[in-house]
Amino acid sequence: MLLTHEFNHFFGAKLKLYKGPYWFTEGLAMNVAKQIPGKTFHKPFPESKKESKKYLFYRLNMKKLSDKMYIPQYYGAKIIIDKLGKKKLFQLIKSYKIGMTREYYETRFYKIYGIKYTQFIDEAAKYSVRK
Secondary structure (H helix, E strand, O other): OHHHHHHHHHHHHHOOHHHOOHHHHHHHHHHHOOOOEOOOEOOOOOOOHHHHHHOOOOOOOHHHOOHHHHHHHHHHHHHHHHHHOHHHHHHHHHOOOOOOOHHHHHHHHHHHHOOOHHHHHHHHHHHOOOO
């Protein structure tokens, strides 16, 4: 699983996924590797929805790195893939560009999915808290 996860990062770099949100690269790698939180992946869950949202940061922020970040990132990617659709995901990725800002990304996200990025983050955070 770990090797599959790391290979996914290699291909993600080739597809220029790192121009978008950092959390998606980790979440996608976990989904592809089938590192399912609480089953095949054993890291701590965030304690609250507010804490989960903290780990769904747009760009890499070394101050926010924690073992708890993987769970919300997994669920964020899972929602995009399973609920919002792979076809729209490819459309979003194709819109990535050099120097892309968070505002540009959020606008594209809304145009493609029809929901605000903040609503999506709220949904992902809801799944990420240990029940």
